[in-house]
Each structure stands twice: as C-alpha cells, then as structure tokens.
Amino acid sequence: MGTGLREVPGSGAGRTITAAAARRRRSRLLAILALVMTLAILFPFLWIVLSSFRDPQNFLTLDLRDALPRSLDLSSYRLALGRTDLFNWVANSLLVAASTTVLSLLVSAPAAFALSRLEFRGKSAVQWFSMISYAVPSIIIVVPLFLILVKLGLNNSFAGLILVHATFTIPFSTWVLRDFYQSIPRDLEEAGYVDGAGLLQVLRHIVLPLSIPGLLAAGAYAFILSWNDFLFALVIMDEAAAYTAPVGVHAYFTGRFLGESTWAQLMAASSIVSLPSVLLFGFFQRYLVSGFLSSGVKG
C-alpha cells in the first residue's frame, strides 16, 4: 500500500475519510479483478453450460454473435436424453455413487475413530498402509484388479465397481474423519463413560451426532470421486446397459460424426453429467477444502 493511503494519526478528519474511501475503492477494484479472473479460469466449464442452451439446429455457427444463446433453449437436453441412453446411465451412476458413499463411510468412520481414540498395536502400520495405497496411481492396478474381480465373479457388476470405488475413497475419508474426531473434545465421551454408557452407546449418542459435518464432507468426497470416475467404470463394466454416465457419454459420442445436433447433445450431456458433482461440491466445499489441505488431492 502506498504511504498516501495510510491513515496518519492526527492528520485531520478530512484526510482520514479520503484514506478510507481510497481503501474502499482499492478493495472494490481488487474484487472486480478477482471476479474477472475467476470467471476467466472457470470459462471452459461455463462454456459447455452456455453452449448447451444454444439452438441445436444452428449450433455450428461461424458468426460470433450466435455463439451465445439468445434464450434458454432446452432442445439440446431433449435430444441428449431422447436419443441416447443418458437417463439410464445417470441412474446407474446414481446407484453406484450412492452405494459407494454408504460403503465408504461404513468402512472409513470406524477406522478413523479407532485411529483417533484407541491406542492399539499396529496403529501406525495401519496409517502407513493407507498412505501407501493412496500413492499408487490408478492406471497401474486397473488390469490386475480386473482379473481379480473376474475371479471373484464381480466383473461387469455394480457390486464390483462399488467395491472398487469405495476402497479408493478409504485413505482420504479415513484421514479427514480422523482429523474430525480429533477435534471433538474427549471430555464429552469421558462424561458418557462416567455416566455408565458403554462404547457403543457413546458412539451412537455422543460421537455420531457430533461427527455429522465430517461424515458429510467424507460422503461428498466419496460420491464425487465415484460419480466422476472414468477409467475403472470403463474397464469393469462392459455392457452398454450397465454403463455409468461418463462411460456412456464417451461410448456414444466417440467415433460418431459430430454434426451440429451431436455437438449440442454432447454439451447438454456434459452439463448433466457435471451437475451432481458441481452441486455437491458447492454445498460442501468448505469441509472438502480443509480435507484437501491435510492430505493432498487425488482425482
């Protein structure tokens, strides 16, 4: 900040008011700059959403004035839902992502509670094991994992995909929930024990209600990770009726002649596929971000 903008004690009321006004103007300018920057960075995503509202009959335009939708034309969405199996794929994705979320929390929450509250032998081994699993890139394990699923009879089944997705969320979710449990004062639990409650009762009546924000964050993470996954859904599910939304969109549009209405459908389909993840992220970003910070992000 330049010296002229700083308040100088005893320099008179007029001076103070102009300094404050200058500061306000500066912060307003910076806010506009920040907003422009944010929109510019988000632009690729905003562009598919904007394009999805264009008129599909006049989609491939050479005139820049036609590049923005004139009205909220929903024909692209009608085409995307009518001509492809998108509705079915979205239903599959919902089933897989919702089940993944439940399974992930059922496995991660007890593990996180044990790691934050119990001093047991092998605790640090568990933490190391989970961290190392987190560091293995997906592409390396996809083929042997597929063969293991074949042996278990779980290939091309939602159960297999859910098991895989839920497992990938374990390291991050356990980490976030462990941090969360550590932020709950132990006195509350101790009070429960003093009043004669057992571990299960303390868990149910004291720990569970307090850990709802943490469970929501871990749950949102699991849902988004499962919903967005492309590689494992591509390899594990091989029947068109069982595709998840990203794989279905890929299968439908790949190798197809991309005429105007196909591009329009792709934009509408991409917007639909993005919607659940983007909404969940919008609701839970505060909790998610603190989780990213303590562990690093893995897509």
Next chain:
Amino acid sequence: MRAAGLKHSVYVQIAGVVLTAPAILLLSLVVVLPFITAAWWSLSPEPGSGPTLAGYRWLLDPAFFDAFKHSLTIGVFSVLLELVIAIPAAILLNQAIPGRGFCRAALMLPWAVPTIAVAAAFLWLANTNYGLFNQLGLGLGLLNAPIAFLGSPALALPSVIVAHAWKGLPLVFVIILSALQSLPPELMEAARVDGAGRIAQFTHVILPHLKPSIALAAVLSGIYNFSLFDITFLLTGGGPAGETTTLPLLLYTQEFKALDTGRAAVVGVSIFAAGLMALAALAWSSFTRESRRT
C-alpha cells in the same frame, strides 16, 4: 474411571483391530494385491519362467522413451502453468476483498468437474472450424486460417497440457493459499516499513515463504498429471501420430491392443517408480533445507 481402563485393556487392542480391519482388507484386495500382481508380471515376461529383469530392457525402446518424454512434458509444463496462475490468484484472494469466499470456492471447482466434461469442454473450445479459440483468433485477425489444435502434431501436446493444468489447478491453488495464510503479517509490515515496493515484497518476502509449498504443490500435481490416463485418452487418444501417447496410454495400448501384459506391467511399475523418485527428491530437498536452518 472406565475411560482410563479402556486405554490399557485387551478390549482396546481388539477394538482397534476390528474397527480398522475392513479398511485394511479392502485396500489389500483392491490396491495392494493388484499392485503386487503388476510388479510380478513385470518380472515374468514368459509364463512359467523365473523372475527376470529382462522385461525392463524395453525401457530403452524408442516407443517407451517417447511416451516417457510426453508424460514428463505434461507433468512439468502443466505444473508450471498451474503455478503461474495459482500464485497471483492466491495472493489476490488472500486480501480482504468482498466476494473472496466465492472466488476461492469457484477456483476449486475444476476438481469436481468430471474428466469427461473437461474433455468435452476442451474438444469444443479447440474445435478446428467452429471452436471459440479459432473463431476469436480469426475474428480478431490473429489467425489467417483455423488451427486444428488437437490434430496438429505441434499443438496437440500443448493443448493436452492446458487441459491437465485446468483440472489440476485447485490442488496447487489450495496449497499456495494456505501457505500465504500462514505468512506472518508482521513480516509484510516490516518489509513495507523498510520501504520495499510491491515487487520487492513479492521476491524477498512472499516467494521465499512460499518456496516449500511451491515445491510440494509442484511434485504432487506433477506426479498426478504425469500418471493421469483419462484426459489424454479422451482428448486425443494418443494421437496425432503418437504425439500425445503418454506412459498411461502406452500401458493401455500394450494391454488392450498389443495384448502384452508383461510390457504393460513394466510401464506401470515405471510410472510408480518415477513418482516415487519425485517424492524422494522432494523429501530430500526439504530435509537438507531443515538441516541448513539448524
């Protein structure tokens, strides 16, 4: 007291094992066992023969070298692009300005956008005839003829890099922003009192403070982009003429097109090893920095 008793009893040992067992079992089955299997495959090119490192001779093959080069280029340049955008963005959004919370959250959004939509967005923006990039370029007179961004051997890799940088920006942004938040205000105040200008404040106070976080963000995001399969697969499929064939895509084609599981496994283990080396370099550099300080 019951709680004190809990700490030492056999009960706690059993509870610890029982509560963490499902997580460990699933991770073993879905991550660790497949990883060990891949490592084993990479050592046994012929079924029935003993373990051998012969498969790794393939690392000297031009096909592997090119894929490595492409992956490394994507890893390095996408991270540079992310840092060039994330550092100023984080400095701006660390000021007390209205709408700061919204902008911070919005910059995290690419993390949540599915890769299929990321690919659709960049395919559409970079479309040769009707994409916005070409239309703006032609309209503003910057281009004489439309460019096939993803179809030209020279521009396909840079285009793929931009898409990776977009998807990976949130991780770098959040690491840099949290580092800025831990910058003591007194430090900035002292620099200001000493008459340091904006640029001097940046190079002498902010940047040195950010250095470890920049290294951390660069390594984490670099490893992620180096080993990412889907964005490149969806944007170019490795083309044109193999110019964007990365190590993950090479693994995929070796496995599903060439049906050579041994080679695919060699590629996989190499991807993991490269990431491990980058992490080790990061750990080593922060270790030496710590020991210099003391």
